[in-house]
Amino acid sequence: MKTATKKGMGFGLTSGVITTLGLIIGLYSSTNSRTAIVGGILIIAIADSLSDAFGMHLSEEYGTKDKERDIWLATFSTLFFKFFAALTFVIPFVFFQLTIATIISIFWGGILISGFSYRVAKNHNHSPKKAIIQHLTITVIVIILTFFVGKTINLIFA
Numbered sequence: 001m002k003t004a005t006k007k008g009m010g011f012g013l014t015s016g017v018i019t020t021l022g023l024i025i026g027l028y029s030s031t032n033s034r035t036a037i038v039g040g041i042l043i044i045a046i047a048d049s050l051s052d053a054f055g056m057h058l059s060e061e062y063g064t065k066d067k068e069r070d071i072w073l074a075t076f077s078t079l080f081f082k083f084f085a086a087l088t089f090v091i092p093f094v095f096f097q098l099t100i101a102t103i104i105s106i107f108w109g110g111i112l113i114s115g116f117s118y119r120v121a122k123n124h125n126h127s128p129k130k131a132i133i134q135h136l137t138i139t140v141i142v143i144i145l146t147f148f149v150g151k152t153i154n155l156i157f158a
Contacts, residue, residue, distance in 0.1 A: 004070040008056060008077025013116055015052055016085025018139060020044055021109045022146040024089060028102045029150030030158075037102075038093050045086040053079035085112065106143065113139050 001009075023040045027033065057075040089108065092101035114132045121131035 002070065002073060004060075004073035005077045007060075008053075008074045008079075009081045010116070010120065011056055012049070012052065012078040012081030012083075013085050013112065014135075016044075016049070016082040017109045017112050018142050019048055020086045020089045021105065021139065022142045024102060024105050025143050026146035026150040026153075028098070029147045030153040031150075032098065034093055034098050034101075037098075038090055041086055041090050041093075045083050049079050049082040049086065052082050088112075109139060110136060 020041055023044055024037055027037045027040050031037075053075050056078040057071060060071040060074050089105050092104040092108070095101075096104060113135050117131040117135040118128045120126075121128040
């Protein structure tokens with residue numbers, strides 16, 4: 001796999017998981033609405049995927065002397081992986097009750113982050129355990145912060 005594709009995959013997958021989990025937890029704790037959560041996930045899958053891909057494109061144009069083909073490869077792989085990572089979080093909300101779907105989403109996000117962290121660590125001869133713990137810690141921080149932001153929003157605006 002080309003380096004440009006790996007960059008897009010890494011950025012798109014992690015951003016797709018972290019952003020979508022943050023949105024799910026924040027909306028769950030503020031609205032308790034399946035409609036709001038699924039709508040938010042779909043909006044992230046479209047708007048945030050395009051935004052991140054554009055950001056990757058500009059970053060690659062500015063920061064590297066890569067060939068134009070590699071810049072576009074990083075752009076489209078970011079779009080692809082962010083879009084599909086985000087979309088996978090809709091599935092639990094289609095088949096399960098809201099609270100169960102939210103819990104499944106947290107576990108699914110943890111699996112995706114852990115699996116990717118493991119792969120990257122092994123490719124760089126680093127400790128997979130250390131990488132997974134670091135990356136899951138960031139994920140948990142996002143979940144906790146967005147939960148309390150959602151609760152605060154509910155208190156202020158509900």
